[in-house]
Amino acid sequence: MDIYAKLQELNITLPPIAIPAAAYVPFVQTGKLVFLSGHIAKKDGAVWVGQLGKNIATAEGKDSARAIAIDLLGTLHAAVGDLNKVTRIVKLMSLVNSTPDFTEQHLVTNGASELLGAVFGPVIGAHARSAFGVAQIPMGACVEIELIAEVA
Numbered sequence: 001m002d003i004y005a006k007l008q009e010l011n012i013t014l015p016p017i018a019i020p021a022a023a024y025v026p027f028v029q030t031g032k033l034v035f036l037s038g039h040i041a042k043k044d045g046a047v048w049v050g051q052l053g054k055n056i057a058t059a060e061g062k063d064s065a066r067a068i069a070i071d072l073l074g075t076l077h078a079a080v081g082d083l084n085k086v087t088r089i090v091k092l093m094s095l096v097n098s099t100p101d102f103t104e105q106h107l108v109t110n111g112a113s114e115l116l117g118a119v120f121g122p123v124i125g126a127h128a129r130s131a132f133g134v135a136q137i138p139m140g141a142c143v144e145i146e147l148i149a150e151v152a
């Protein structure tokens with residue numbers, strides 16, 4: 001399965017790699033592992049601001065996580081040059097800006113997990129993951145996700 005054909009089928013255009021907003025690099029590769037820095041949610045080119053359980057519902061949070069997964073794929077493409085080289089999505093870590101009583105961080109994060117499964121398939125796209133509720137994310141973003149992938 002060609003990953004770029006799958007992206008086209010899903011009507012997904014990869015964005016260019018984002019320029020870091022602080023003192024870090026977008027990705028680091030060591031051996032066969034590629035570590036992508038956290039990507040924050042964006043909507044219409046601006047930070048997707050909000051807090052789950054306060055002014056953003058779970059479904060909208062899930063949409064933001066899906067949007068982050070697309071940004072992560074753009075960065076992963078820049079890191080490895082060809083997404084067909086990805087042999088496994090190893091892990092996602094998701095931070096969800098949420099109120100203390102919000103307990104659906106895992107459902108929000110499904111937006112990213114489900115997209116990666118659709119793009120890479122049930123074996124390569126299956127991954128370990130953590131989903132945390134946090135008090136705040138830089139610039140007030142509703143979700144931030146980082147990714148680890150294995151490449152050939």
